[in-house]
Structure formats: structure tokens, C-alpha cells
Amino acid sequence: xxxxxxxxxxxxxxxxxxxxxxxxxxxxxxxxxxxxxxxxxxxxxxxxxxxxxxxxxxxxxxxxxxxxxxxxxxxxxxxxxxxxxxxxxxxxxxxxxxxxxxxxxxxxxxxxxxxxxxxxxxxxxxxxxxxxxxxxxxxxxxxxxxxxxxxxxxxxxxxxxxxxxxxxxxxxxxxxxxxxxxxxxxxxxxxxxxxxxxxxxxxxxxxxxxxxxxxxxxxxxxxxxxxxxxxxxxxxxxxxxxxxxxxxxxxxxxxxxxxxxxxxxxx
Amino acid sequence: xxxxxxxxxxxxxxxxxxxxxxxxxxxxxxxxxxxxxxxxxxxxxxxxxxxxxxxxxxxxxxxxxxxxxxxxxxxxxxxxxxxxxxxxxxxxxxxxxxxxxxxxxxxxxxxxxxxxxxxxxxxxxxxxxxxxxxxxxxxxxxxxxxxxxxxxxxxxxxxxxxxxxxxxxxxxxxxxxxxxxxxxxxxxxxxxxxxxxxxxxxxxxxxxxxxxxxxxxxxxxxxxxxxxxxxxxxxxxxxxxxxxxxxxxxxxxxxxxxxxxxxxxxxxxxxxxxxxxxxxxxxxxxxxxxxxxxxxxxxxxxxxxxxxxxxxxxxxxx
Numbered sequence: 001x002x003x004x005x006x007x008x009x010x011x012x013x014x015x016x017x018x019x020x021x022x023x024x025x026x027x028x029x030x031x032x033x034x035x036x037x038x039x040x041x042x043x044x045x046x047x048x049x050x051x052x053x054x055x056x057x058x059x060x061x062x063x064x065x066x067x068x069x070x071x072x073x074x075x076x077x078x079x080x081x082x083x084x085x086x087x088x089x090x091x092x093x094x095x096x097x098x099x100x101x102x103x104x105x106x107x108x109x110x111x112x113x114x115x116x117x118x119x120x121x122x123x124x125x126x127x128x129x130x131x132x133x134x135x136x137x138x139x140x141x142x143x144x145x146x147x148x149x150x151x152x153x154x155x156x157x158x159x160x161x162x163x164x165x166x167x168x169x170x171x172x173x174x175x176x177x178x179x180x181x182x183x184x185x186x187x188x189x190x191x192x193x194x195x196x197x198x199x200x201x202x203x204x205x206x207x208x209x210x211x212x213x214x215x216x217x218x219x220x221x222x223x224x225x226x227x228x229x230x231x232x233x234x235x236x237x238x239x240x241x242x243x244x245x246x247x248x249x250x251x252x253x254x255x256x257x258x259x260x261x262x263x264x265x266x267x
Numbered sequence: 268x269x270x271x272x273x274x275x276x277x278x279x280x281x282x283x284x285x286x287x288x289x290x291x292x293x294x295x296x297x298x299x300x301x302x303x304x305x306x307x308x309x310x311x312x313x314x315x316x317x318x319x320x321x322x323x324x325x326x327x328x329x330x331x332x333x334x335x336x337x338x339x340x341x342x343x344x345x346x347x348x349x350x351x352x353x354x355x356x357x358x359x360x361x362x363x364x365x366x367x368x369x370x371x372x373x374x375x376x377x378x379x380x381x382x383x384x385x386x387x388x389x390x391x392x393x394x395x396x397x398x399x400x401x402x403x404x405x406x407x408x409x410x411x412x413x414x415x416x417x418x419x420x421x422x423x424x425x426x427x428x429x430x431x432x433x434x435x436x437x438x439x440x441x442x443x444x445x446x447x448x449x450x451x452x453x454x455x456x457x458x459x460x461x462x463x464x465x466x467x468x469x470x471x472x473x474x475x476x477x478x479x480x481x482x483x484x485x486x487x488x489x490x491x492x493x494x495x496x497x498x499x500x501x502x503x504x505x506x507x508x509x510x511x512x513x514x515x516x517x518x519x520x521x522x523x524x525x526x527x528x529x530x531x532x533x534x535x536x537x538x539x540x541x542x543x544x545x546x547x548x549x550x551x552x553x554x555x556x557x558x559x560x561x562x563x564x565x566x567x568x569x570x571x572x573x574x575x576x577x578x579x580x581x582x583x584x585x
Contacts, residue, residue: 003381010378018366021407093360099327100362101379102350260329 007103011111019116029117037070037121040192041128055196056229060136062194064223067129068216069191072155074125078118080110080160083167084184087174089113095262106164106255138223147238151219154244155191158215161247162187168251168258183210191215196229214243294319294487296333303430306457306464308474310573311484317467318357320484321433324465325355338430351380354429354462358436361416362423363408369419370404373426380427387426394422397452414445421452432456434466438473450476471573483576490576502572505540508549511561512537522552538565 019026044066048059057065089095089109098108133148166180187206190198195207195217207213214236221228222237294316301307311317322328324337326346335342340349355362363372377387395401398418403411411419417437424432437453438446454477456462468474474481474495481498483491491498499505507528515534519527524544530537539549550562 007378007381010375014364014367014371014375017371018364021366093357096322096327096357097360097362099346100325100350100353100355102347102381103379104347262328 004103008107008111011108012114015112015114016116026117030120033118034120034124037074037124037128040070041066044192055194057194057196060132061220061224061226063128063132064136064220065194065216066192067125067132068152068155068219069188071122071125071129071152072215073159073188073191074118074121075152075156076159076163078115078122079156080163081118082113082115083110083163084177084180085113086167087170087177090170090174090262105259133223136224139225143238144223147219147222151223151240154240155215155219157244158211158240158247159184159187161244161251162210164251165247165254168254171258171261187212187215191217194220211243211247214240294323294330294484297484297487297489299482299489299492301463301465303463304460305480306453306478307466308478308481309465309467309484310469310471310474310481311467315484316487317484318435319487321355321357321435321465321467325353325433326350351427352430354424354427354432356417356420356424356432356434356437358417358434358439361408361420363416363419365409366407368405368407369400369411372408372419372423376423376426382427386428390426390428391422394425394452397455398422398448412445414441414448417441417445417449418452421449425456429462431463431465434464434468436467436469438468438470446470446472453477483573485576498572498576502575505542507565508539508541508546509563509565510537510539510549510553510559511535513558513560516557520553520556522549525549525552 041063044054044062045059047054048062052058054062083106086095086109089098094109094112095105098105098112101108129152138144138148162184166176166183169176169180187210190206190212195203195213198206207217218228218232218237219240220237222234227234228236297316297320309317309320319328323330324335324342326342326349329343337349338352340352342349362376363369364375367375373387373391376382377384395404398421400418400422403415403419408416408419421437434453438449441449450473453464453466457464457477464477466473466477479494481491481493481495482489483498491501493501508525512535515530516537519530520537521527522539522544524542525539525548526542528538528540537553541549544552546564550559553559
């Protein structure tokens with residue numbers, strides 16, 4: 001395993017050097033990429049310009065949710081997000097090239113196309129999270145201190161699993177990109193607000209059917225010491241790591257089944 | 268395992284590849300066994316199933332039926348273990364890092380295949396010499412010509428000392444000089460005798476130069492498996508001796524083992540087919556009958572034979 005790590009490290013280094021070959025565009029992308037995440041935060045601030053509460057949550061409380069969501073999504077997008085380019089990898093033959101090497105396919109693809117320019121977004125997401133948590137007046141206990149570290153990481157794993165799972169659909173249906181986007185980006189937007197602002201089947205589907213409520217909403221409740229207005233017990237706020245592990249397991253399975261169905265493009 | 272009998276087997280019985288909601292049988296029940304150190308040319312028209320076969324043997328595609336063993340391993344189930352012992356060059360795919368100098372790709376592959384630095388350096392030095400890599404080793408791959416890139420791909424496939432080398436169209440699109448370089452290199456590799464080589468191509472000169480054994484497939488089935496000579500004798504294509512005479516003979520000459528095929532230019536040019544007789548016997552026989560002005564030998568046109576094979580696969584059978 002250690003020798004595999006050396007191989008993966010080499011792939012990462014190669015990707016960094018490849019991107020350094022286009023230095024100017026790299027810097028432009030680095031700056032430009034923060035934009036989208038800043039926009040998410042600004043949207044919330046604007047909303048609170050016209051209302052004092054959103055779904056029963058104050059601005060400071062909502063910002064904890066936004067921080068968790070932004071950090072988790074941006075980091076997962078940095079590490080795993082490019083797997084949505086799977087159809088392109090198949091078309092260009094990168095996927096075949098990766099399959100004839102003595103390493104697992106998924107880590108190779110992720111490292112060979114790691115979008116380092118998205119680092120800026122993840123850093124911005126982290127900054128939002130730190131500021132939000134710092135100003136939310138949290139009553140710190142050892143358990144909450146642990147949760148504030150674990151929950152964002154669980155969120156990263158969860159979004160990573162969503163990226164991988166939705167990308168595997170393209171093994172069966174090559175034009176599945178739009179559907180995949182509606183789940184991943186829809187999920188990101190969903191996790192930026194308290195789930196109480198949504199209603200009906202839509203909330204049930206995204207929050208608990210797919211598990212997006214465990215990325216930011218429930219961990220935020222646990223951190224803030226608030227009871228769930230929707231009536232779920234308090235322990236649900238601590239379930240995020242378990243949900244993330246489950247999601248990762250589903251993603252791993254989906255990937256393995258997908259790769260078996262892969263038929264290649266022929267040449 | 269070392270010390271055991273070193274022999275490797277390929278047995279593919281596969282079929283039914285689904286594409287675009289139609290069931291297309293790309294490879295339809297192929298049985299092959301390739302011994303260690305053999306050089307096999309694997310040819311067939313477009314869509315015959317050549318690439319598909321190679322993809323199944325490298326673990327990229329899973330056979331729908333049948334089984335394959337390469338180096339005694341199951342390609343899909345034991346893909347990563349097998350990959351350490353295989354070299355693969357897909358002519359239209361790249362194993363190289365586009366934006367990095369060629370040298371960096373080689374170094375990366377050393378890590379990917381976990382090759383000891385000494386072995387890696389030795390193999391690279393050999394490839395550099397045989398393939399003239401030095402002049403473009405520091406140029407990013409995206410700026411290389413196709414011929415240069417292909418030489419890089421070949422090197423990349425060999426740096427971990429594979430037991431089996433699969434080449435899918437290694438000379439496609441190359442200029443004459445690059446083709447010669449690639450062929451010469453592969454011939455050298457074949458002479459060393461410890462690398463098994465399976466090559467698909469559209470350029471039959473590759474096969475004539477490199478392979479003792481030729482497997483022709485069409486519509487996913489093997490239509491010929493044997494030497495090039497066997498292919499010629501089976502389909503009646505033979506080497507010809509063309510003799511230019513000072514004066515036409517009154518009686519057509521009869522030479523044992525080399526029937527007269529035709530007479531041209533009012534009998535001044537005679538064409539004999541070499542069956543059992545050699546060139547020397549024909550020349551000697553003719554010299555006794557007439558004054559010879561010129562002798563030339565015409566190699567059989569393998570393209571012609573193969574084209575005929577493609578057109579009528581049903582008649583021949585494996």
C-alpha cells in the first residue's frame with residue numbers, strides 16, 4: 001500500500017506541474033473560482049436584508065449552515081468533483097489508459113485531473129465556516145468541539161460520494177450529465193439553507209431520501225444546541241459521520257458495478 | 268511464480284457486446300493460444316473485433332462469455348496484478364502526460380509500475396538508443412510529432428519489463444521513417460525472445476517484417492491462423508520469378524516445381540511461379556534454354572490475399 005501511495009503522490013505532482021504549465025490562466029481561475037461560493041453567501045445575506053428569520057433560523061444560525069455546506073461542497077468538488085467528466089475520459093481514452101495500469105482506476109482519474117484552481121473555493125468555504133462558528137455564540141462542550149471538526153469532513157465525504165454515484169450513471173447513459181448536476185448542485189443549494197424552508201415531498205426526498213440534511217442542517221442544530229423544529233430527536237445531529245460512511249459505501253458499490261458495465265468506446 | 272514452466276496462454280471465447288441498444292457481436296468465439304516469446308500479427312478489417320479482443324485481454328472490457336487467461340491471470344478479476352506484467356500501446360490512446368516533457372512521463376510510470384530505479388534506467392537507456400529519443404526527451408508531449416509520440420508510447424509500455432506486449436495499430440499514421448524505426452525496434456525486441464508480442468495493424472508490412480504467425484479475424488471469428496507462407500500456399504499466392512529473355516523461345520519452357528504462369532511482351536518476358544523449386548533452380552534451368560537479360564523476383568502481395576480473405580470469410584473457416 002505504501003508503494004501505491006508513492007505512485008499516487010507522483011500522479012498528484014504531475015498534475016500540479018501540468019497546471020503550472022498554464023500559469024496565467026491558473027491564477028485567473030483561482031480568483032474566478034471563489035466567485036461562485038461568495039455568491040452563495042451573499043445570497044443568504046441579501047435574504048436576511050428583507051427578513052429577520054429564515055425558516056425559523058437567525059442570520060448567525062443560518063451562516064453556520066452555510067459555512068458547513070460551502071466548505072463541504074467546495075472541498076468535495078476540489079477532490080472528487082471532476083469525476084463528472086467521466087464521459088470525456090471514456091471518449092478520449094483516458095479511462096482505457098488508466099485501466100491498463102496497476103492501480104485502482106478511480107484514484108488515478110481523480111489525481112490526474114485534480115482541479116487545483118478550486119483550492120481557493122475550499123479555502124473560502126473554510127473561512128466562512130470558521131467565522132460563522134466563531135460568531136454563533138456556541139456553548140462549547142468537548143462533544144461539540146469534536147463535532148465541529150468531524151461534521152465538515154463528513155460533509156466532504158458525503159458530497160464526494162454524491163459526485164461519484166451520480167457520475168457512474170454515465171457508464172450506462174452517456175448523456176446523464178444534466179441529471180447528475182441537478183442532484184449534486186441541487187444538493188449543494190439545498191444544504192445552504194435550513195431544511196425548514198423547503199416543504200413537502202421535495203424536502204423529504206433531498207433531506208432524508210438522499211441524506212442531504214446530514215451535511216449541514218442537523219450538525220448545525222447539534223452545534224447550536226437547538227431542538228429540531230421538525231421534531232427529530234437530538235442524536236440525529238450527531239449521525240452525520242455514520243451517514244457519510246454509508247454514502248461512501250453506496251458510492252463504492254455503484255462505482256464497482258458501473259465499471260463492470262463499462263463497454264468502452266471502441267477504436 | 269518463477270522457475271515454473273514459463274508459458275502463457277490466451278483463450279478467448281467471447282461474444283455479444285452491447286452498443287446503442289443493439290446487440291452487436293464484436294468478437295464471436297475466438298480460441299487462441301499464444302506461447303511465450305511468440306510474435307503474433309492480429310489482423311482483420313475495421314470492426315472485425317481486433318481492438319475488442321485486446322481490450323478483453325488487458326482487462327479493460329469484460330468478455331460476455333468465454334474465458335481468457337494472460338500470464339495465467341484472469342484479465343478483469345486480476346487486472347492490477349496483470350497490468351504489472353503487460354505492456355500496452357493503443358495507437359489512438361496515450362499513456363503519456365500531455366503537458367509534461369516526455370522524460371517526466373517515463374519517471375511517473377516508474378512510480379506507477381513500482382520499478383526499481385536501476386532497472387528503469389537501464390531499460391530507458393536501451394530505448395533511448397534504439398528509438399533515438401534524446402532529441403525530444405525534454406519536449407512536452409503535446410508538442411511532439413506523431414512519430415515521436417509513438418516512440419515515446421513504445422518506451423512507456425516497456426519500462427517495467429512486461430512479459431507480454433499488446434500493440435493496437437502501433438504504426439497508424441506514421442511516416443515511413445518512423446514506421447521503420449518502430450518496426451526495427453519491435454523486431455529487435457522479438458529477437459531477444461522473452462517478450463510475447465501481439466500486434467494489430469492495417470499495415471501488412473508490419474506483419475511481414477515482424478510476425479511468424481498471422482491470425483486473421485473477420486466478423487469476430489478467426490478465418491486464418493498460421494504462418495504467412497501457409498496463408499500464401501492456402502490461397503494460391505506464390506513468389507514469382509520474372510525472366511527477361513533476349514529472344515523469345517519457340518517452345519514454352521517446362522521447369523519442375525515452377526510452372527509458367529504467363530508470357531508477356533511477345534514471349535520476351537516469362538513469369539514463373541515458385542512452388543517447390545527455388546529461385547536458383549529456375550534461373551539455372553532457364554539459363555540452359557535461353558540467353559537471360561534480366562531476372563527479378565516478385566513477392567506475393569499479401570494485401571491481395573487478405574482482401575480476398577475478408578471478402579469470402581464463409582468459405583474458408585478456421
